[in-house]
Amino acid sequence: MKTMSHAAPHPSAWQGAQMQQRDDWVVHLTPAHNRELNEALAFAKSRNAEIPALQHVARLTGDLQRDPFYRWLDRWFLLLQLPLAAGLYWLGQRTGVHGGGLGLVLWAIPLRLVLVYHVTWLVNSATHALGYRNFDSPDLSRNCWWVAILSFGEGWHNNHHAYPHSARHGLRWFEFDITWQHIKVLRALGWAQKVRVARYPGNA
Numbered sequence: 750m751k752t753m754s755h756a757a758p759h760p761s762a763w764q765g766a767q768m769q770q771r772d773d774w775v776v777h778l779t780p781a782h783n784r785e786l787n788e789a790l791a792f793a794k795s796r797n798a799e800i801p802a803l804q805h806v807a808r809l810t811g812d813l814q815r816d817p818f819y820r821w822l823d824r825w826f827l828l829l830q831l832p833l834a835a836g837l838y839w840l841g842q843r844t845g846v847h848g849g850g851l852g853l854v855l856w857a858i859p860l861r862l863v864l865v866y867h868v869t870w871l872v873n874s875a876t877h878a879l880g881y882r883n884f885d886s887p888d889l890s891r892n893c894w895w896v897a898i899l900s901f902g903e904g905w906h907n908n909h910h911a912y913p914h915s916a917r918h919g920l921r922w923f924e925f926d927i928t929w930q931h932i933k934v935l936r937a938l939g940w941a942q943k944v945r946v947a948r949y950p951g952n953a
């Protein structure tokens with residue numbers, strides 16, 4: 750798979766820590782993100798030997814490791830696709846959508862997973878080759894607008910490397926980060942607290 754091509758040389762333990770930082774916050778807040786992350790982590794676990802950073806996931810996700818709900822999702826994520834598939838199939842058949850129940854299942858599960866994994870890994874390949882740098886971080890990370898759109902903000906990857914603790918990746922006014930908008934709404938509702946945010950030095 751194309752997305753694996755960059756995996757071996759790049760992600761260090763150091764970067765794994767960074768990759769995890771924001772997920773800690775986001776996962777805490779939204780079941781949808783949590784599901785995606787758990788799927789990605791479980792998928793990645795099988796490749797632990799190839800990606801040293803993943804050996805540090807447990808150490809870097811203390812709050813999630815302590816939460817029985819997230820541990821349950823992590824453990825059963827693959828089997829949980831089955832009731833989801835059954836529900837979607839039933840819905841597709843009942844509503845008569847184009848492609849029927851099977852079509853709905855194929856779009857909602859395999860296609861979704863393929864897209865999510867490709868976008869996730871695209872961040873670690875494209876944004877180390879394409880784009881510009883705001884910060885002189887000791888790596889090849891770059892900010893790439895089209896990856897930022899596809900990855901909901903992760904494509905502002907040089908910012909992310911420079912400030913791995915920041916929930917906000919798009920730091921300059923034109924660096925749109927839809928995940929950060931999402932987090933802001935949650936914070937306004939009081940559902941997200943203690944959100945850590947970096948600032949671009951040029952901003953007020």
Ligand SMILES: [Zn+2]
Pocket residue numbers: 764872873877890906910
């Ligand atoms: Zn990176």
